[in-house]
Amino acid sequence: MNRHGVLITVLFALIVSSISVSAVFWEFYKLNKSQYIDHIFTKHAIITQIYTQHQQKKTSSVMLEANLAVYKLNIVDTDNINTIANKGKFLKQESSKSVDNQLMMNSRGFYTQKIISDIRTSMFSYKNKIYFFVQTPNGSILIEDEELKPYKYFNLLYTYTTVLLIIFISFFLILQKLRPLIRLRRKIAVYGDGDMNISFKMRGSDEIASIANELEATKDKINNIMDSRTLFLRNIMHELKTPIAKGTIATQMLDTDKQKDRFSSIFGRLESLVNEFALIEEVTSLGDKTEFKEYRIIDIIDGAIDMAMAERDSVDVDIDSSVKIEVNYRLYTTAIKNMIDNGxxxxxxxxxxxxxxxxxxxxxxxxxxxxxxxxxxxxxxxxENPSKNSFGLGLYLVDSILKAHNRVLAHEYENGMNRFIFA
Structure with missing residues (x-):
């Protein structure tokens, strides 16, 4: 996951932005729809007034239709009332009271009586039309409004889609900008694996291109330093081997055996030191993994025993012959040989x-x-012991070889037994 941290962060930002925008538009949609319904529902006051007056004055149906027609309202047939009320979408409802003053007479004379009636008005939408259903104690009526239309969300949906599209396009553009960074990361990994000829050059003048071009310049400097180091070490080791070889030959011309043995030992130690330096240089500059192949461990150990010129009785090998490992044979054999020597x-x-x-x-x-x-x-x-015939490079060389194989050297001591482990 950490390898794609930037991509995951951008994706997270996209998701959060999309959800946030969606939530805002959803709340705005509900608010806008509610306001629209409240706005068109105000027309119910006119309808209620016309209908209650019709009931109070007991005017004709023709007069009621004429009064409603002024406001572009039509009475719906009684047969369709149940269909619209049941299948239509309920929008809003409001209850009110109607006061009717009627002149009454009793034994004392005439008097005015207030008659209060409950009126309930409901609004429905059905088949893209708005209907008002007015219910009173004396009857009910369903009225269709020719002017009003149900709430349309297309403009809001268009705006919402446009905003989301802008967000996704921005995300795509960001990814396009990040693609060179992903390629650059892969090239750095390839360079780290030992391909010293990989090119980091990149066209453009943005920050990523600048970093890539700086890496290219740094790579060239590192390659030059490594080439100079390798050339220097190889030349100096070659120059050292020549006088050592001459000194070894000249040793044989000495008069006494004691002097011969002493100088032979000196030149032998010098030659061994040069060889160890050469091996260390090879290990520290090892970048090519193509020489890593699969071998049986017992074959590597046999080669190490021969290299150490140790007696077979001195080395007890308790390993299944089928166990294999992928290594650089020469280097891993040298590491095992050094462990056998030390043991x-x-x-x-x-x-x-x-x-x-x-x-x-x-x-x-x-x-x-x-x-x-x-x-x-x-x-x-x-x-540990300066008197031993050693330069103190054995374990250092083993550790370097193991690191080149992505392993480490560990040590345990138990019951008088030293245990060195290739972990």
Whole structure:
């Protein structure tokens, strides 16, 4: 998820914006519709007044229709009342009272009596028309309004669609702007995997193009530094090997065996040091994973034993022959060889046991616990016993090789047993 953090953030912003806009338009739609219904419902007052006057004065139906026609209102046939009332969409209803003053007479003479009637007016929409249904104690009537139309939401829907379309187009444009960034991230990953010839160049003058072009310039500087470093190390090692070879030959011309042995040991140590430096340079500059292939672990261990020139009895291998691992054969063999050398050199019985613990390769040997944390020993030119014939590069080289294989070196001590693990 973290790899697509920017994309997820933009997508989240799109969703939140869409939901927010939708919620605002939905509330606006309800408010606008309610206001429209309230506005057109005001016409019911005229209808109620005309109908109550018709009932009070007992005018003819022709007169009622004429009065309603002035306001473009038509009386609906009685047969359609139930259909419209049941199938039509109810919009609003309001109750009111009608006061009728009638002249009455009794034994005392004439007097005025107020008759109050309850009137209920309901508004419906049916088949794109507006109807008013007026109910009184003396009867009911359904009236159709020729002018009024149900609420239309098309303009609001058009505006809502336009706003959403603008948001989605903006999101698409943002994604288009982010595409070069995604490509740039992939190129950086390829460069990190060892493809030193990948190009970061990008056209344009925006921020992403500027970053890409700066990366291209930085890549060229790094490549030049690495090429210079490699050339320098190879040249200096080549120049060192020549006098070492000459010195080894010249040693044989010395008069005494003691001097021969002493100088042979010196030049041998120098040659070993140069070889270890060459191997360290290869490991630290390792970027090409194409040399990583699948091998059986027991085959790698056999090669390491031969490289260490150790006695077979000194190395106890307890590993299933079917177990395989994908590695650079020469480097991984060197790492195992160094662990075998250390196990034999520092163990009182000069033996080391190699076995698998889960998916981890373990090297076990008897001896005292390390005096310092493992981190101390994987530094270059660090060794426990200065008298030992070592430059202190063994564990440093093992750690470097394991890191190139995305593994780490670990150490455990239990019951007088040192255990080094390729984790």
């Amino acid at each position: 034999i050199k520092y163990s009182p019985d000069a033996k080391v046991k190699i076995r698998m613990i889960g998916n981890e390769l373990s090297f076990e040997s008897k001896g005292e616990c390390l005096k310092h944390p493992l981190k101390y020993y994987i530094e270059p030119f660090t060794k």
